Amino acid sequence: MGTNEIALYQTMVLIRRFEETVNELYMQGRIPSTLHLYIGQEAVAAGVCSALNLDDYVLTTHRPHGHALAKGVEAKAIMAELFGKATGTCKGKGGSMHVGDIRVGVFPAIAIVGGNVPIAAGAALSAKMMKNGRVAVSFFGDGAANEGDWHEAMNVAALWKLPMLFVCENNLYAASTPYKAAFNIETIARRADAYGMPGVVVDGNDVLAVHRVAQQAVERARAGEGPTLIECRTYRQCGHSRSDPRTYRTQIEEAEWKTKDPIVNFRKYLLEELHVDENSLRQVDEKVEADLREAIAYADASPLPAADDLYSDVYTPTSEGGRHA
């Protein structure tokens, strides 16, 4: 499989511009509630999801927009969900922290830190038992690796050689808590050894590096050799949520990471090393803008859920086991 650099670029730009756009909409009061933005981490979602098939599974977190977009959830359906509209990925019931679309393999995002990891192992277990060749990816942050759920899932996935990837986005902070305040080890990847699976550290701002590592891990998983823990070193360029003043870290550190911006650097690489025609990148940029305009228009024009919709979707309307009133 040849790497499609332009597609990787497009995914990253789509995520970046989506996040910047929803942040503006949030500031204008057009999106209710809170947002956890993915700005700065785009290479991880793009690099990993480009190594997956449409029917592979992705489980994500309170910071899910990037993973959902990269796996192919429609921007307009995510946008509508953020607006709380009936046409959103979750019919307005989920909101930002629960976007997902199982038709493209994305479970509704799970906002409980660490909560998605055992479920991803369950998805991988189904693939193993049903022999359908699928893999499951659990995306999680550095913070999640200190939850009990994470450790239990790591152990059983290694033990049963489940076809899955544990993708840690180590962005050096869990909310305001710096990595060093939560870990007595230099890398999270080291923990893989304790459970009996390979652990890899990769530059999470280098989309090609992430893609390569993910592809190897996917091949391993599909071959029945079990899971891999991939620690992507990256940085959240924005605040943790809403209007986070980010006073727990320095501007020097932020500026340093800005120079490692995954999109700026990849664009430069495409132009200078691969000699991609700048016009074709501009076309990509314009296509993304057009898609986002369409997404906003769609979300704006969509109806709000009716108050009665509150009562639907709690149980399956009919099932073999019995009918719910």
Place this chain on the structure above:
Amino acid sequence: MPKMSIAEAIRQGIREEMRRDARVFCLGEDIGIQGGFGGAFTVTLGLSEEFGHERILDTPISEAAIAGLAIGSAVCGMRPIADVQYGDFLFEMMDQLANQAAKLRYMSGGTLSVPMVMRAPVGATGRGSQHAQSLEAFFTHVPGLKVVCPATAYDAKGLLKAAVRDDDPVLIFEHKLLYGSKGARSEKGALSPIGEVPDEDYIVPIGVGAVRRTGKDVTIVANLLMLYRSLAAAETLAQKGIEAEVIDPRTLVPLDKNLILDSVRKTGRLLIVEEDNLTNGWVAEVAALMADEGFAWLDAPIKRVAAPDVPPPFAPPLERAYVPDEQRIVDAVLSML
């Protein structure tokens, strides 16, 4: 007398207890990080400056460990005040709370005690299903735990201090829309009641409710945000000539039964209001208590107002339909007359 928000009152309560007793300490996520948030709702802001990081412990995101650390250290002589960022994460530590904290004293034939405090914010605030639940009722069902829910700044400080001094595990439920958190952590649509809080040492005893408004026609029992919605409903009802008595239970375990029974003996009608899902909520227990012990005084069927039996939704119109509002309380009262 100084006036302050609930967040400030809890902070002052913690500060006073920590100054008074070297065994008292705090632990939780993002509570004391320099330049951080002071917990999810600013309650612990500034405490690490005074007490240092040896007594304001920032933990990894490990709720089962937070509970276990609190339980174990409490058994062995410390007085921990632990917190979760959102009450919903109590489910991450359910085994520690329900199987361990609640039972260690009993299982040991009374040789151990677990003097710990666990604080948890509740209430639907536009964040969707996993950051919204009102969980008081779950814990009222576990013998061995005490459950309190302060709705005013005065009570928040007094109950916090009582909880720290209590020899049993106490869960304190606080409402996100009542904290009065400021700055980046302020909440849209918050009520943020400001109240008088004495500077001196006082406690609000666990197990004692309060009458917030007197009336002769109907008794409304409501906690946290629902207390304020009930008080607003009572004003509307008063314009129609109906005088509601509004009771704030303040503590759900142990419940101030007599306060409620005595009120209904006078009014003959009981409405109970909570933000949690209807089925098997603590309101059901109050209704059962009334049926058992005060049936003869009732002039109308007991009514409950609560969220419907669905998970908390995200979209604002759905959330508005989910959280009981003043109108639903007024309508329920009118249906009883």
